[in-house]
Amino acid sequence: MLQPLRRIIQSLVVSLIIFIPLLSTQNTAILQHPAVPKGSPWSLTLFGYHISDPLAVLGTIFASREIYIPFLWTAVVPIIFTVLLGKVYCGWICPMNFISEFNDRLRDLLKKTGYRQHNLVFKHHHKYYVLGGGLFITALLGIQTFALVYPPAVLSREVFYLAFFHSFGAGLYWIFFILIFELTISRRWWCRYCCPGGALLSLVGQYRLLVIRGNQKVCKDCLKCIGLCPLGLNPLQDGIGRECNNCGVCISKCPENVLGFNLRFASLN
Amino acid sequence: MRRRNFLKKLIGGILGWTIGLGSSLLFFTQGRTDSRQANIYLSGFRHGSLLRPPGAVEELLFLRRCIQCFQCVEVCPIQAINVLDSLSSNIANTPFLIPREKGCNLCMKCNQVCPSGALLKIGNDRNAIKRKVKMGVAVVDELTCYSYIKRAICGACYKVCPFPDEAIEIQGSYFRPTVNKEKCVGCGLCEEICPTKTKSIRIDLIRTMTNT
Numbered sequence: 001m002l003q004p005l006r007r008i009i010q011s012l013v014v015s016l017i018i019f020i021p022l023l024s025t026q027n028t029a030i031l032q033h034p035a036v037p038k039g040s041p042w043s044l045t046l047f048g049y050h051i052s053d054p055l056a057v058l059g060t061i062f063a064s065r066e067i068y069i070p071f072l073w074t075a076v077v078p079i080i081f082t083v084l085l086g087k088v089y090c091g092w093i094c095p096m097n098f099i100s101e102f103n104d105r106l107r108d109l110l111k112k113t114g115y116r117q118h119n120l121v122f123k124h125h126h127k128y129y130v131l132g133g134g135l136f137i138t139a140l141l142g143i144q145t146f147a148l149v150y151p152p153a154v155l156s157r158e159v160f161y162l163a164f165f166h167s168f169g170a171g172l173y174w175i176f177f178i179l180i181f182e183l184t185i186s187r188r189w190w191c192r193y194c195c196p197g198g199a200l201l202s203l204v205g206q207y208r209l210l211v212i213r214g215n216q217k218v219c220k221d222c223l224k225c226i227g228l229c230p231l232g233l234n235p236l237q238d239g240i241g242r243e244c245n246n247c248g249v250c251i252s253k254c255p256e257n258v259l260g261f262n263l264r265f266a267s268l269n
Numbered sequence: 270m271r272r273r274n275f276l277k278k279l280i281g282g283i284l285g286w287t288i289g290l291g292s293s294l295l296f297f298t299q300g301r302t303d304s305r306q307a308n309i310y311l312s313g314f315r316h317g318s319l320l321r322p323p324g325a326v327e328e329l330l331f332l333r334r335c336i337q338c339f340q341c342v343e344v345c346p347i348q349a350i351n352v353l354d355s356l357s358s359n360i361a362n363t364p365f366l367i368p369r370e371k372g373c374n375l376c377m378k379c380n381q382v383c384p385s386g387a388l389l390k391i392g393n394d395r396n397a398i399k400r401k402v403k404m405g406v407a408v409v410d411e412l413t414c415y416s417y418i419k420r421a422i423c424g425a426c427y428k429v430c431p432f433p434d435e436a437i438e439i440q441g442s443y444f445r446p447t448v449n450k451e452k453c454v455g456c457g458l459c460e461e462i463c464p465t466k467t468k469s470i471r472i473d474l475i476r477t478m479t480n481t
Contacts, residue, residue, distance in 0.1 A: 024343055043338035043384050050384035056336045060385055064333035068386040126278075133282025137290070142329075145286065147337040147362065157362060160339040161354060169354030169362070 002248045006091070010098040017041070017095055017156050021163040040156030041093065042147070043074070050074040053153075054204065055197040059146040062139040079204055086208035087201045090191065091247030096151035100191060101230060103179050107187065120186040121232070124243050127199040134196050150197050151175060151190065192231050202242045211240040212251065214258040225250035225259065235259055308367050309353070319365035320457065320472060322350055323373060323402040324380035324388040334387040337362040341379035341388065349373055366404070368457025368472045375402065375431055375456055398454065399432060405455030405472040407437070407448045414469035416443040426459035426470050446470065
C-alpha cells in the first residue's frame with residue numbers, strides 16, 4: 001500500500017513540474033488560482049507564500065556573503081518536515097529520484113540481456129565533501145554553483161526552457177550523463193554518493209522522529225532488503241542513521257513483515 | 270590524523286568542483302549561434318551586463334542572489350523576460366529583457382514572486398513605479414530618427430511611453446522626441462515600437478558591472 005502511494009505522489013509532482021510551465025504559456029485561467037503551485041521544487045509559490053529548497057538558501061547565503069531575512073523564512077517548511085520525517089523530499093518528491101528509480105529498473109533489464117555492467121561502490125559520506133567543496137566554490141566565485149548541478153533544479157529548468165524558449169538548455173547533458181553513468185558504471189551513483197542537497201537534508205534530518213526499525217529476533221536473514229534498498233543500506237541497522245530517506249521500499253518487500261515505520265523513541269514489540 | 274584525512278577529502282571535493290566547472294567552461298564557451306545573438310548583444314550585453322527586470326538590485330549582488338528558479342519567467346504575462354542557457358559566464362540562467370523584441374509593461378509581477386531578493390518588491394502603485402524603477406535610460410539617436418531627419422511625423426515612442434510628457438516629450442511639427450533622464454524608467458516600450466530598423470531610440474544601461 002505504501003509503494004503505490006509513493007508512486008502516485010511522485011508522478012503527481014513530475015506531472016505538475018511538466019504541465020504547469022507548458023500550460024502557463026497559454027495564459028490558462030485556472031493557473032491563476034493561488035492553490036496551483038507555481039515554479040519548481042527548487043523554489044515555488046503556493047497561496048502567495050514562497051517555499052524554497054534549503055540548499056538554495058544556504059547557497060545564496062554563501063554566494064552573496066550576507067543573510068537576506070525574507071529568503072530564510074522560505075526554507076522553514078522543508079526544514080520542519082525534514083526534522084520530523086527525515087529525507088522524505090528525496091524519497092517521495094524529488095523528480096530525479098523518480099527518474100533514477102526507473103533507470104535502475106532499466107539497469108536490471110540490461111543485465112538480463114547479458115551486458116556486463118560495472119558497479120563501483122564509493123563511500124556514502126563523500127556527498128558531505130561535495131557539499132562542503134561546493135559551498136567553498138560558491139563563496140569564492142560568488143555564483144550559484146548548486147543551481148547548475150542540482151538535478152531537481154536542472155530538470156525543472158529544462159522544462160521551462162522547453163515551454164518558453166522551445167529548446168533545451170545545457171543542463172540536459174548533465175542529466176543524461178548522470179543517467180548513463182548510473183546505468184553502466186555505478187548504481188544510483190548521484191543519490192548515494194554525490195548529491196549535495198541530499199547531504200544537507202541528511203544533516204538536518206539526522207535526529208528525525210520517523211525511522212525504519214525492525215525486531216532483529218524475528219528477522220530470518222534473507223537479506224532481500226539490502227539488495228532492494230535504493231541507497232544501498234542495510235535497513236535493519238542503517239534505517240535509523242542519517243542516510244536513510246524513508247522511501248519504505250524495504251518495508252513493502254520484507255517477507256516476514258519485520259520492518260516498519262516507527263517513532264525513534266518508541267519501544268519495539 | 271583524522272583531521273588530516275578530513276582536510277584531504279575536503280580538498281578533493283573542491284578539486285572535483287573545479288575540474289567539473291572548468292571542463293564545462295571549455296565545452297560551452299562557444300555560445301549559441303542563433304538569430305537572437307545580435308539582439309542580445311545590442312540589449313546591453315555589450316556593456317558587460319544585461320537589462321534586468323524592474324526592481325533588480327545592483328548587478329553584482331543580483332548575480333549572487335538570483336537562484337535561477339525561473340518564477341519571473343513563468344509569471345510574466347507578456348513573456349518579455351528571457352534567459353540564456355550558456356555556462357560561459359555567471360549570467361547563465363538569470364533573467365533579462367531584450368527591449369528591441371519586447372519591452373516591459375511594468376506590471377510588477379516578477380518582483381512579487383522573486384523569493385531570494387534579487388528583485389525587490391515594488392508595489393503596483395504608479396507613483397512608486399515612477400520613483401523606484403530604474404532599469405536603464407532611453408537615448409534618442411538623432412541621426413536616424415525619422416522625426417529628426419524630417420522623414421515622417423512619427424512620435425511612436427511618445428505614444429507608447431507609460432509616462433508621456435514626463436519621460437518623453439515631443440517638440441515641433443515633426444514630433445521630435447526628447448528624453449528626460451531623471452523620469453525615464455527604462456522599460457523599453459519605445460525601443461520595441463520604434464519603426465526604424467536600427468532602432469533610433471535605445472535603452473542604455475545605467476547599472477553595469479563596472480560602476481556597481
